[in-house]
Amino acid sequence: MTETIEAAKKAAAIQAVAEHFDPSATHVGIGSGTTIVYVVEAIKDRSTNPQIRFVPTGYQSRQVIIQAGLTPIAFDSLPDNVMLDVAFDGADEVDEELNCIKGGGACLFQEKLVAERARKFVCVADYRKNQSRLLTNWPTxxxxxxxxxxxxxxxxxxxxxxxxxxxxxxxxxxxxxxxxxxxxxxxxxxxxxxxxxxxxxxxxxxxxxxxxxxxxxxxxxxxxxxxxxxxxGIFSGLNGVDAEALRVKEGSLRTVTGGQKPVAVYFGMQDGSVQVRKANE
Structure with a gap:
């Protein structure tokens, strides 16, 4: 069972990175948890730009970035006008509307800061996290x-x-x-x-x-x-794309920077396939 779960996480991470990581990016958010190890491995395999700065959501993700030979930068070191090109993170549970529960690893505050600073948040998870409603399998x-x-x-x-x-x-x-x-x-x-x-x-x-x-x-x-x-530890409301549209429409009347919800969730399945659920589908 453990091998199946780890293989599912890895498959989801590889596909998510292939479809959303741009080597020309300048800043990328990196979340916390076991799935993110596979995300960073996939990024390392595809990255050809040593100038990219990676923003971790906590101590563990910073160590994963460093061990991969990539360059971390603290969230509060970001220039005021800089948005993350993309943020990758996991989830404890995801519902049909892409609302997420996060915080099982106790990094939810920094995870939300990073998600909201990203143009898009991409969630990577295994099949156990795919539920129709939050608090179906995850208890709290x-x-x-x-x-x-x-x-x-x-x-x-x-x-x-x-x-x-x-x-x-x-x-x-x-x-x-x-x-x-x-x-x-x-x-x-x-x-x-x-x-x-x-x-x-x-x-x-x-x-x-x-x-x-x-x-x-x-x-x-x-x-x-x-x-x-x-x-x-509920990530709901807007996603990054919708938040950007709202900023353009309402300008300075909105303090929102980005969205809490992912634009897409990649679920690694038991059979080795990857199921993708996208916003507004």
């Missing part, structure tokens, strides 16, 4: 919070319908809560499977939690508004 929403706010956030999550949200601890529980690269904590919050916007339009639920069902975007917004929450 990761939420990055200020340590002092943990009791308040836990209580607020229970109020809006999360069953038994928990503070994530290290593998050695005696070592205490797991810390992110920002020295924040992670809360993992279970909810019933989330509705898509199409579900709400079809009358399958209100989506505002009053009937026990939350729509992806609504839940993300409500959690983000809880005092003490730095970021929510």
């Amino acid at each position: 929403i990761p939420i990055e919070v200020a340590p002092i706010s943990v009791p308040n956030v836990l209580k607020s999550l229970q109020t809006i319908g999360s069953t038994n949200p928990k503070l994530r601890t290290t593998l050695l529980e005696k070592s205490g809560p797991l810390k992110t690269d920002q020295d924040f904590f992670i809360i993992d919050a279970p909810f019933p499977a989330l509705l898509t916007s199409a579900d709400v339009a079809a009358g399958k639920g209100k989506g505002d939690g009053t009937d026990g069902k939350w729509e992806v975007n609504r839940l993300s917004q409500v959690i983000k508004e809880i005092t003490g929450v730095l970021e929510v």
Whole structure:
């Protein structure tokens, strides 16, 4: 099973890079997780431009970039007017509308920064992550919070319908809560499977939690508004292409830079094939 999963990740990474990595790019975002190792390998095989700078989403992805002989640059070192040409990252689960849950590896804040700074975010995953609705197989929403706010956030999550949200601890529980690269904590919050916007339009639920069902975007917004929450591990709303169109249309009235959702998701399948799901299809 492990060999099948790793082969699926590698196949998805190779195809995603082949279709979205441009050797003439100047800045490329690199996400976190086991799948990204294969993405960086594929980029190294195709890259002919030593001037490309790679922006990692955390410590692990920075090490992968360095070990591949590529050049990392910190996110906060990017010039103000520079957008990433593309960002590659994984996901813990992806639904039919390309909404994602991320944060299983505790890098969700920097992952979202990088995704929103990219002209396009391309997601690479294996077949297990391909679900019709979020929270079908993946059990919780990761939420990055200020340590002092943990009791308040836990209580607020229970109020809006999360069953038994928990503070994530290290593998050695005696070592205490797991810390992110920002020295924040992670809360993992279970909810019933989330509705898509199409579900709400079809009358399958209100989506505002009053009937026990939350729509992806609504839940993300409500959690983000809880005092003490730095970021929510739901990647929804706009993708990079749609965000660019909105910026052109509304100009300075919009503070949005890029999109949280991928423009395409590459799922490596059990039989060695790759299933591609694209935005607006």
